[in-house]
Amino acid sequence: MSNSYKTKQKDAVLKYMIDHKDSHVTVNQISDSFAENGTPVGVTTIYRHLEKLLEEGFIRKYTVDGATGACFQYADNRQCREHFHLMCEKCGCLIHLECSHLNELSQHIFSEHGFQINPFRTVFYGKCKTCFDDEKKTGDTL
Amino acid sequence: MSNSYKTKQKDAVLKYMIDHKDSHVTVNQISDSFAENGTPVGVTTIYRHLEKLLEEGFIRKYTVDGATGACFQYADNRQCREHFHLMCEKCGCLIHLECSHLNELSQHIFSEHGFQINPFRTVFYGKCKTCFDDEKKTGDTL
DNA sequence: TTGCGTGCAAAGGTTTTGCATGGCA
DNA sequence: TGCCATGCAAAACCTTTGCACGCAA
Numbered sequence: 001m002s003n004s005y006k007t008k009q010k011d012a013v014l015k016y017m018i019d020h021k022d023s024h025v026t027v028n029q030i031s032d033s034f035a036e037n038g039t040p041v042g043v044t045t046i047y048r049h050l051e052k053l054l055e056e057g058f059i060r061k062y063t064v065d066g067a068t069g070a071c072f073q074y075a076d077n078r079q080c081r082e083h084f085h086l087m088c089e090k091c092g093c094l095i096h097l098e099c100s101h102l103n104e105l106s107q108h109i110f111s112e113h114g115f116q117i118n119p120f121r122t123v124f125y126g127k128c129k130t131c132f133d134d135e136k137k138t139g140d141t142l
Numbered sequence: 143m144s145n146s147y148k149t150k151q152k153d154a155v156l157k158y159m160i161d162h163k164d165s166h167v168t169v170n171q172i173s174d175s176f177a178e179n180g181t182p183v184g185v186t187t188i189y190r191h192l193e194k195l196l197e198e199g200f201i202r203k204y205t206v207d208g209a210t211g212a213c214f215q216y217a218d219n220r221q222c223r224e225h226f227h228l229m230c231e232k233c234g235c236l237i238h239l240e241c242s243h244l245n246e247l248s249q250h251i252f253s254e255h256g257f258q259i260n261p262f263r264t265v266f267y268g269k270c271k272t273c274f275d276d277e278k279k280t281g282d283t284l
Numbered sequence: 285t286t287g288c289g290t291g292c293a294a295a296g297g298t299t300t301t302g303c304a305t306g307g308c309a
Numbered sequence: 310t311g312c313c314a315t316g317c318a319a320a321a322c323c324t325t326t327g328c329a330c331g332c333a334a
Contacts, residue, residue: 005308007315027298042316047299063205069298086257090202095257103249109244115228115237123269129256147288147333169323184291206333212325 007044009041013049017059017074022093024071045073069089084119088128095128151183159201160214164235166213182227206277226261230270237270275278 004010016030027046034041037050053059056074064071073094075085084102086095106117145150158172169188176183192214195201206213215236217227227233228237248259 003309003313007314008229009315043298044300044317045315048314066303070231084256086251086259088257089263095255097251097255097257099251099255101247105173105243105247109228109239109241109266113228113237113239114274115230115239115266115268116274117228117268122265124257124259125250125263126257132256132258142262149289149333151290170286184324185323186292187290 008039008048009045012039012041014053014058017061021074023093024062024067026071028069043062054120056140062087063116083121084124086124086126086128087123088131089121090131092127093128093130149186150181152191154181155181155188156195156200157197159214163216165203166209166229166236168209168211168213170211226264226266228266228270230268230273235270235272265267266273 012034014022016033027043027050030046031041031043042050048053050059050061054072058074059072060075061070061072069106075094077098081097083096086097088095106119109115109117149159150159154176155172159167164221169185169192171187173185194202196203196214200216201214202217203212203214217236225238225240228239229235230237233281248261251257251259
């Protein structure tokens, strides 16, 4: 059994993740932000707290093509148990999609195909409306 | 314009990926396998060929929680354009799912939610039937 | 012969680990 | 006072790059 103490660093990391819940961040971004604010936190400590938050289900971890290193994003699994997530490959925004179609889909894939989807892990990658419209305007095909 | 030569290493990497199309592999696994077969290939070369195969759409690249480093898997995008993929988190098998429900889902998410799903990138993570049944039998909750 | 391919060595990053110190309870 | 937390330094990895040599065409 391991207990845990309340520390400035622990609070700071959690606060940072919540404050940036609308985008994904890397360890370097977190570290740089703390350094700029005059309250630097060692990267080791940041890694350790992110790992705990991950285990506890408060954040998600994934890799994004362009980014260097892992990306983390706040998304409380206790609140996100019932819906899926859409990740825009262009701007990186995370959309929480409440939609009965998706729940039906899970049911269908389980009952008809015998596959049990893990909604915590599964993310739909693609292009959000804003980026899609931007692309049409500028003719940018990326 | 860059031409390309036919080499033993190039053939070996492609052959390995095709032979292992039912699971994902890491660069180390590929390298070790070649070494064991008595025809070692430098990791640099493996990385370079995988990168090309990726650009050409013959393989996919992603990260898996347990694995160290990136995972690659053969899945010709020219053949896999019309369906989605299910990845078992336990045994690592990749299921190519031809299902009209999923195509309808793409349509629905695009028309109703304005999000354009990228089927090349999107993978449903979860548990395949075999692993699910195994788990029930052994009572293993992982 | 020309130019791409190969692989060693080294560099550049990210992430983890060891360990002495610091801080919470 | 006990532990846990912290962060520096170092290690362990993964991946990329530079460069001389090898090999396909």
